Amino acid sequence: MTARARLLAVVATVLAGAIGVISSTQTWLTVTLDDGAEHALPVAGADAIPVLAPLSLAALALGGALSIVGLVLRYVFGALGIAIGAVLAVLTAQVAFARPLSAVAPAVTTATGLTGEKAVADLVLRVEPTPWPFVTLVAWVVLIGAGVFTIGTARRWRGSAKRYTTDAAAAPAASAGPAASRPHDAIDSWDDLSRGDDPTAR
Structure with a gap:
């Protein structure tokens, strides 16, 4: 287990980041507009959570860096992974379960030209999630777990630089x-x- 600790931490962190990056381009929510024809408007993950793509890229880079850093940076990067995972998990859970109007308002404004919270709320008939926010939420749980695992096992990793x-x-x-x-x-x-x-x- 000790010999594989670094590999497990790196793979889990990179995998979570990659899922986040891919998910940012996928449809998270489908908005039905009350415009007479009930048009369905897709909302991508990056539109629902503007920080999704940059923080996912940060997690991806974090995983790659974990494969070469020394002891002190392992703890730092492990803590960063937990922080990024926690922030994204909270935001993703809100979109997946609460489906706030703020997550779809930019897409609705872009599609219709209407602005203002009341105008957008009056136009939105219903908001339905796709599987993507739930899949991505699991990825953030994995990222948090990878950060905790990194901190817990960092001292037992083999030092590549020393070798x-x-x-x-x-x-x-x-x-x-x-x-x-x-x-x-x-x-x-x-x-x-x-x-x-x-x-x-x-």
């Missing part, structure tokens, strides 16, 4: 070992000449 530094330091030592263990012979002199060094000048 790379150790490997880089070990490589020269390994390559220098055989050369340092024997005297400088004729073959080494020819190698020096091929590199442009003059062994007789020493």
Whole structure:
């Protein structure tokens, strides 16, 4: 479990962010207008929640960064994931269950040219949600869980930077070992000449 902790946190965070980005372009609400013909007006997630796309992109970037950051930033990014997930979960739940007029007013104004809360309210006959806000709400729960998991397991993640530094330091030592263990012979002199060094000048 410890070895997979980083992978699980990264995948969960990236997945939640990706769902949010995709969802922002999908229809969240269908508004029926009381205009005689009862036209159905689709409202995209980005129109219902203006911060949906930018915060989803932030979560996506957060997941990618989690794969390379050190211990301190793991805690910071874990807390940011929880904060982003909590904010979006509250906003998404309001749209999914309460379906406030403010979520559809911009789309109605764009489609009809009417402005003002009363004018829009008089024109809206009913508002029905699609599955997308509920799917996205689950994604924010996953994002919050990933943030909590990141904070809880951050200290046990393998440090990639430390591993790379150790490997880089070990490589020269390994390559220098055989050369340092024997005297400088004729073959080494020819190698020096091929590199442009003059062994007789020493």
